[in-house]
Amino acid sequence: SAVISQKPSRDICQRGTSLTIQCQVDSQVTMMFWYRQQPRQSLTLIATANQGSEATYESGFVIDKFPISRPNLTFSTLTVSNMSPEDSSIYLCSVRTGAVGELFFGEGSRLTVL
Amino acid sequence: DAKTTQPPSMDCAEGRAANLPCNHSTISGNEYVYWYRQIHSQGPQYIIHGLKNNETNEMASLIITEDRKSSTLILPHATLRDTAVYYCIVRVAGGSQGNLIFGKGTKLSVKP
Numbered sequence: 683s684a685v686i687s688q689k690p691s692r693d694i695c696q697r698g699t700s701l702t703i704q705c706q707v708d709s710q711v712t713m714m715f716w717y718r719q720q721p722r723q724s725l726t727l728i729a730t731a732n733q734g735s736e737a738t739y740e741s742g743f744v745i746d747k748f749p750i751s752r753p754n755l756t757f758s759t760l761t762v763s764n765m766s767p768e769d770s771s772i773y774l775c776s777v778r779t780g781a782v783g784e785l786f787f788g789e790g791s792r793l794t795v796l
Numbered sequence: 797d798a799k800t801t802q803p804p805s806m807d808c809a810e811g812r813a814a815n816l817p818c819n820h821s822t823i824s825g826n827e828y829v830y831w832y833r834q835i836h837s838q839g840p841q842y843i844i845h846g847l848k849n850n851e852t853n854e855m856a857s858l859i860i861t862e863d864r865k866s867s868t869l870i871l872p873h874a875t876l877r878d879t880a881v882y883y884c885i886v887r888v889a890g891g892s893q894g895n896l897i898f899g900k901g902t903k904l905s906v907k908p
Contacts (some may be wrong), residue, residue, distance in 0.1 A: 686839075722884070724848065725898040774839050784830065785896055787839030 684709055684779050686788035694794045695765055702761045703791045705775030710755035713778035716748070719790070720771045728773075729759040765795045800884045805903040808878075810902040816902050818884030821865040826888050829860060830896065831869045833880040840883065840898075843869065874906045 685708040691739050695701050705714070714731040730738040737750035749767055752758045772790040778785060799818040808814040820829065830841040836880055841888045842860045844851055846867070857870040883901040 703863050727897070738862075776839075784842045784845060785840075786842060789839050790837075792837075 684711060684777050686775055686777060686786060687789035688773075688775050688791050690791055692792040692794075694796060696796055697766055699765055700761055700763045700792060701765065702759050702792075703773050705758045705760070705788055706796065707756045707777055708751075709743045711777040711779055712755065714752065714758050715776045715778075715785070716750060716758070716760045717774040717776060718771045719774060723736065725774065726761070731760075740768070762793065765793075769796045770795045779781075800886055800899055802898065802899065802902045803880075805905070807905050807907055808871075808874045810876060810908050811873055811907055814878065814904055814906065816869040816871075816882050816884075816904065817866065818869070819866045820884070820886045821900070823864050823886050824888070827886045828888070829858065829864075829867050830885045830887070831856070831858065831897075832883045832885065832896075833878075834883070835877075835880040843882075848850055865873040875906075876906050876908065878904065879906045880904060 683787055687706045689704045693701060699760055716728040717725045718728050719725050727740050728743045729750055731750050731752040733752045749761045760773060770793060772792050774790045775788040776785045809907040828845050828847050832840045833843055834840045843855050846851055846858045846860050848860060848864060860867045881901040881903050883898050885896045
């Protein structure tokens with residue numbers, strides 16, 4: 683398993699601003715992912731954070747809107763840029779450490795955009 | 797990844813067994829069945845996974861039919877703390893991709 687810490691746990695932001703969410707893992711992991719969970723919805727994968735290279739984005743998500751950094755095997759950041767109320771969601775960091783692909787998740791960062 | 801179908805909601809009396817079904821009729825031979833749950837305002841929590849044999853751990857049991865087209869997650873003695881959304885996911889283990897595709901899940905309400 684892995685212990686995953688996310689900061690901030692929640693924030694309220696103004697339209698047009700940007701927010702960076704941090705994800706810290708207590709052990710080195712190869713696979714790290716960022717998910718979004720919109721209100722009353724299931725989880726949607728935003729991107730895979732690759733160490734030492736550009737993140738791999740899923741359809742519908744672009745680097746300009748959600749830039750991701752992965753400077754080492756224990757840390758990643760997700761930035762939500764030029765925010766609008768539609769970006770109000772919970773953003774979750776997850777890592778894959780299990781031998782058969784089980785994921786472990788942080789507690790999420792609840793973002794409200796006014 | 798194979799598509800799964802789960803009932804949107806279920807109720808269970810506290811102390812009774814909760815049996816959560818999942819249909820995955822298009823599952824491939826190398827795809828595992830994973831179960832996760834998400835308690836309100838928390839990140840998803842891994843519960844159990846299996847390939848073809850039934851599995852049991854300290855949290856739950858997983859029963860997979862012989863044709864692997866469906867499975868059931870069993871919480872043997874449900875408590876109020878088991879109230880959550882339960883997600884059934886099927887995918888290939890390992891490989892270069894580690895992401896899981898979450899459906900809408902089953903909202904389990906455990907009632908006193």
